[in-house]
Amino acid sequence: MRTLAGLLALVLVGFPLLIAPSELTGALGVIAGTLCAAGIGALSIPLLAAGAALSLVGYTLALWPSGASLHPLGAVALGLVLSLLFQVVGFAAHFRAAAMDSDILAGQARYWVGSGVGAAVVGILLTIGAGGIALRLPLPAYPAAIALGALAVFLGAVRVLMDAPHRRQPASTEEQSCARTALRNGQG
Numbered sequence: 165m166r167t168l169a170g171l172l173a174l175v176l177v178g179f180p181l182l183i184a185p186s187e188l189t190g191a192l193g194v195i196a197g198t199l200c201a202a203g204i205g206a207l208s209i210p211l212l213a214a215g216a217a218l219s220l221v222g223y224t225l226a227l228w229p230s231g232a233s234l235h236p237l238g239a240v241a242l243g244l245v246l247s248l249l250f251q252v253v254g255f256a257a258h259f260r261a262a263a264m265d266s267d268i269l270a271g272q273a274r275y276w277v278g279s280g281v282g283a284a285v286v287g288i289l290l291t292i293g294a295g296g297i298a299l300r301l302p303l304p305a306y307p308a309a310i311a312l313g314a315l316a317v318f319l320g321a322v323r324v325l326m327d328a329p330h331r332r333q334p335a336s337t338e339e340q341s342c343a344r345t346a347l348r349n350g351q352g
Contacts, residue, residue: 165256166204172249173200173215179242180222192222200249207257209250216246240287244280251276 177197180189196218203212223242255272 165252169204169249169252169256170201172245172252173197173204173212175245176200176216176219176242176249177222179238179245180219180226183223184226186226189222189226192218192225196222204253207253207260209254209257212250212253216249220246236291237288240284240291243287244284247283248276248280251279 174197177193177200181193183189196215199211199215199218201215203209203215
């Protein structure tokens with residue numbers, strides 16, 4: 165799991181350097197990479213989030229002075245890498261001490277591929293839809309559209325935070341063993 169997470173973090177941190185290699189993007193990449201590596205090593209989502217955020221700042225700074233435009237498919241791909249990175253580290257952290265057989269890992273890999281394909285399709289459809297809206301909206305409507313998008317993100321974050329106290333704690337080794345047995349017997 166950590167190897168896959170490390171490769172994903174390498175892609176995330178290296179992406180800004182491919183766009184516009186500079187001292188600033190390099191320095192941000194080193195700091196972001198260090199935080200991501202620490203987050204992966206400790207299976208710590210907060211450290212990983214700090215590294216990912218710095219990497220996204222580096223991506224923004226790479227696009228800005230270089231005059232490079234944001235390619236929608238590149239942004240969707242970067243979002244998929246970011247999402248998968250958090251899913252892999254979260255999964256590894258949740259089942260830190262559990263021994264997993266190949267059936268469980270294969271099922272999780274299928275889930276990640278399915279959610280990645282679904283997210284890519286939604287991202288591409290939203291990109292196409294945004295292009296259609298951009299052609300039809302008058303210039304004064306753009307701030308309102310941005311405000312609606314920001315409000316949607318804010319409400320989503322509030323919902324996640326409100327649900328946080330109700331989340332389950334990581335399963336004990338005994339619970340994980342029972343779950344594996346149930347999966348093997350077709351009761352999952």
